[in-house]
Structure formats: structure tokens, C-alpha cells
Amino acid sequence: MKHLKRFFAIVCVFTLSYCANNSSDKTGTTEEKAETTKPSTADQPNGGITLPAGFSATVFADDLGSARHITVNTNGDVYTKVDKLNDGHGILRLRDTNNDGVADSVSGFGNYKGTGIAVGGGFLYATSDENIYRYKLNNNEPDPASEELIVTGLVNEKQHSSKPITLDNAGNIYVNIGAPSNACQEKDREKDSKGQDPCPILEKAGGIWQFKIDKKNQSYKEGTRYVTGIRNIMALSWNSEVNQLFGVQHGRDDLNRLFPDLYSEEESVELPAEEMFQLKKGSDFGWPYCYYDQRQKKKLLGPEFGGDKVKTDRCDGKGKPIYAFPGHWAPNGLLFYSGTQFPEKYRNGAFIAFHGSWNRAPREQQGYFVVFLAFKNGMPSGDYEIFADGFAGADKTPKGAAFRPCGLAQGPDGSLFICDDQKGRVWKITYKVS
């Protein structure tokens, strides 16, 4: 009997420790994963990314946080807008005083988070998700006290609320007001919920608005809805060669999840295209009623509005893309290259930063790179090629990716800057003839 008691005691201890181990194993998994998927890449060649022959990159700045968009002043100072305050600052100035490709002086101002940033005509422009501000540059030094609110009260309902901006050369600023919706259903992203027709969102969002650069407190009344029928354009840029506005749209999500009888998983992953547009004043690109099927090369009627994968209906008259990329790559940055440092083929062509997909799950995610698309006379003149890759590292998932390219800018010497909003790394890319 004594034996039996001792035996029970051992069994008890064994049982409890077995169960404890079991549960601690489980809770351990995510932590371990988080550690092992984020290796340090600062010392790797080109700061952890791959580039075509002849190009090299330095890590210009690192660990800034959520570095969304980026711009470079004529004196070479780099500004990035962060979407999480960095030491209380929403705008960071990165200055490379000894010209070694690494910013040695970082300072900040502006106590709001956001995405958009642009510089021109002696002013720096930056956005929160509702407002556009500007700052005077005195001898290239931004004066935080000169802050002016030039545009205010823009739609901010979380979804697609980032406000990328670009300047033309005629005193105007353009801002994307993304639609706070996937396809303007009565209940957003809910299966069997009807599309609203007409879509009321288009009145104050779902387009690009134009404002004056130098008037205070403008809002919808003072601005112009420059183009409409756009879901969300993060990659927005004025092309000074042809004096036209261009953008690359985030196409709609969830065709298969919302319409499983109509779209296969494979179709839902590749469709619709991420469309590149020439944004001519007054154009309507069809959102939410239409989407672009790059396989049929047609604007089709969306399933929420009676579409059947074939019908074009009212979409026949809508603005067409000038180039179509595969679905869900998430174009977040656009730059027309006007420099002379890079080889001739890059002149006036477009660099596009693809943040990387999430709406391709459970299939493999794509994007997470910067592509180059050659242009001639303001139109694409070939197929895209991947320019900078390897940002994600081993784990190409939205959370696991080491970096996600988000913003692009060109330095006065023709160098290319890329910023990342996963950790806040900035790369400076240069070209050297060997």
C-alpha cells in the first residue's frame, strides 16, 4: 500500500508537469517565431535588398518606425512622414552632412501621424488623415512655427484614410481621398449585402481632389474633385515631363469570399488588376460599379451591381488603365524618374513600390518589391521589371515581412530613395558605371 501511494505521487507529478509543458509549448510558438523571422539585415549588402547590376544601396536611415512616404529637398535633405510618432514627431528630417550615403543628423517636428509628404517652391507639405499642412523652408531649414493648415476636414473613416499628396508646377496640390469601403456595399465587406447605387461615398471620397497650395483652411467647397470613381490611390505622382497626374490604384478585395459561386480562389487572388491611370481632369474610373479584368482586358460590372464576370454594361464608358498589374500587390509609392545618374532607359519611367499583398491568403503573398516601368511620351512603353526585391526576407507575409516598401523619392543627384513602413528603414540607391 505504501508502494502504491508513492507510485500515485509520482504519477501525479508526472501528469501535472506533462500538462504544464504541453501548454507552455503552445504559448511559446508565436514568440519564438517573432524572434526568428526578424534577422538583422543592416550589415547585409545593399541593406538586405537586391538590385540590378551596377546599382548599390546604403541604409540611409533605420528604425524610424512607420515611414510611409518620403521626399527630398533641392539641397538633399530627406523628409519622411511617419504614421506612428517617433519621439513625439510625425515629420522626420534626415540629413547626410558628409555625403557618405548615411543620414548623420535626424531631427523631427509636427506632432501628428500620417502618410503624405511633398516639397516644392520653398515649402514642405505633410498630411494627417484629415488635413494638409505646410511649413516654410528658410534657407532650407523648415520652420515648425510657420505651420499653416491649408486643407482640413477630409473624410477619415479609418479604411483607406491615408492622404498621399503631390504637387504640380502651377500652384496646385492633389490629394487622394480613398473610399472608406471595399465596393460600396450597404454593409461593407459583408456577404450578400447589396451595392449602393448610386454610391453616396463618391461625393466626398473615392477620388483625387485638387486644392491651392497657398490658401488656408480649404475644404470640399474650395477644392475640385479632379477625378472620381477611384477606390484608393496611394501611389500618386505628378509627371512633370508631360504635365499630367498619374496614379496606381488598390483594386477591390474579396471576390471569392463575397461571391464564392462566381469566382474561384485563383480568380480572386489574381483579379482585379491593380490599375495604373493617367488621371485626366474630369475622368471617372468606375469604382465601385466596375473593376478591371486584366485577362479579358475589360472593365467589367462588379458583382455587387449585377455583374456576372462577363457583362460590361455601364462600365464601357469608364476610364481605362494605361497599365494593369496583378491583383492585391498594393501599389503604395510612385515616382517618375527625371534624373541622369541612372542609365538612359530609366529616364522619365516609373518606379512603383508594391507594399505587398494580404488579400491573396491562403495562397502565397506577392509584391513586397519595387518595380520599374519604362515610359515614352507619358505612356508605358514596355513591360514592368522588378527593380528592387528581397524586402520581405524569408517570410513573405504582411506581419512576418522584414520590410515593406512604401514610399519613393529622387535626390538632386538622381539617387533613388525607398522607405519602409514595417520598421522604418530608408535606402539610398545609386548607380555607378563599372
Added chain:
Amino acid sequence: MIRQQATAILIIVILFIVGCNDDSIPQATMDNGKKVYNTYCLGCHMEDAMGVPRMNPPLAGSELLLNDKTKPIRIVLRGSEELKGQPERDYKNVMAALGSLSDQEIADVLTFARNSFGNKAPAIKESDVKSERSKIK
């Protein structure tokens, strides 16, 4: 002696069942929960439940999912509307209401999510969902 051995084995079995009580979620519940997860949740919360930074929250380690039983049930029934105006509504995308799922499907998928991806929390029963649903309507 044989009787003693039988008692011993019985007690060992009971000890395992009692000691590992938290792990005793039926495999069928986990299987069905996973099926529901893959159809309705994975698209946004991802296969590893790590979510999409800024846009869709992770479920791995999620306090909203794990801290009590009623909150996750209400979020599935009402979508992100349930969190409107609260600090927890800090991700950009909306979550659609999934009230069209059955009480059993919601119970299973929540039990699955609360006991996968490194999570560990008590199972949610069909009756828990039923009771919460009646409060909403």
C-alpha cells in the same frame, strides 16, 4: 492485487483527464472550428493569425479574443461595429458581421481560435453564443 492494480490504472486515467482538463476540447470541435476559420477568418487574419499590420488585427495573443467569452462572441455576431468608438477599434479595415453563421459554428471557430496559434483559453459553448445572440436582437 489485481483489484489494486485496476484501481491504480483507473486513478491514473482519471488524473490524466482531470490534470489535462484544459486540453480536452474534442477534436471534432477543433476540426470544425478550423474549417470555419479557413472560410471566414483566414482571408483577413491570415493563416498564422498574425493579422495585417495597421489593417487587420492579429488573433494570436489577442486580449479581445482571450480575456472573456462574451466579447469575442459579440464581435463575430456584429463585426467591428461592436467596437465602434472604442480604443480597441484601432485597425483600419472593417470586420463584417458574421451573424449568419450558426451558434455551433461560432462556438467552434472561437474555441478553435482560442486554442490555436499559441492561444489557450476555455472553450465557448453553443449555448454561450445562443444567449449572447438573444441579447443583441
